[in-house]
Each structure stands twice: as structure tokens, then as C-alpha cells.
Amino acid sequence: MKLNHLTLLVEDVAGTRDFLQKYFDMKGMGKPTDHMSFLTDDQGMVMGLFKSEGAQYPEGFHIGFIQPTAEKVNEIHQRMLADGLQADAPRKLHGSWTFYYRCPGGFLVEVLH
Structure with a gap:
């Protein structure tokens, strides 16, 4: 089994996208906006980043x-x-x-x- 995609809700789509591209070599897919962006890794997993004000993740x-x-x-x-x-x-x-x-x-x- 292989993870196909993951969607994360973030307040800063562009900042998150740039961070993941710079430090982890993720590649952009399609045309990014300030409200959503898609990235992929070298294994083909897709990560969606969607703007969400006040997004909070559980501890850990x-x-x-x-x-x-x-x-x-x-x-x-x-x-x-x-x-x-x-x-x-x-x-x-x-x-x-x-x-x-x-x-x-x-x-x-x-x-x-």
C-alpha cells in the first residue's frame, strides 16, 4: 500500500509551500494560489495545502x-x-x-x- 495524498489546512499557504519546497525538495503541481497549493514528492505522494483561518492541530x-x-x-x-x-x-x-x-x-x- 502507498499513501496517495494528504490535505493539510494552513493559515499561510505560500509560506508552507515555500518551506516544504526549499527544505524537502517537494515539487509544485499546477498553478498555486494564496488559498490552495499542491505539492508532490519523489514517490508521487500529493500534499494539498488549503487556507484555513485559525487551523489548529492536536498536540503531537x-x-x-x-x-x-x-x-x-x-x-x-x-x-x-x-x-x-x-x-x-x-x-x-x-x-x-x-x-x-x-x-x-x-x-x-x-x-x-
Whole structure:
């Protein structure tokens, strides 16, 4: 079985789209607007981003991007810091080398190996 698509409600569609494209190589699909945007990954999974004022996610909700190496996790973290983002340092957690960051869409993103 393969995950086909996921829709997330976000306050900042453009900021979320740009974040996911810049740090996780997601590719845009179609013509984005400030109200909706579609992205795809290298496995063909589609992520829809829809504008929703006041969107809130439950405690612990997050999406994860598995990296091939701990070094790649560190590289993404360093790129975020260089861009002025405040992300906690990667650490060993639940058997993974990982860090979390609350993206412009308001949900947590986990970067892990």
C-alpha cells in the first residue's frame, strides 16, 4: 500500500509551500494560489495545502521527513539556522537522530534518520 495524498489546512499557504519546497525538495503541481497549493514528492505522494483561518492541530500532530543519513538531518538543520529559523538541535530520540520544527503552516515537521 502507498499513501496517495494528504490535505493539510494552513493559515499561510505560500509560506508552507515555500518551506516544504526549499527544505524537502517537494515539487509544485499546477498553478498555486494564496488559498490552495499542491505539492508532490519523489514517490508521487500529493500534499494539498488549503487556507484555513485559525487551523489548529492536536498536540503531537506532525509529519515526518526521513533522511538517508544523520548527516543529512544535520545539513537541513544547519540550512534552517543559516536562514534565521529557530530549530532545536538534532538529538537522539525514540531510536532516531531527529529534530522538530513548527513550519509556517502551524504544524510540526520532524526531520529524522
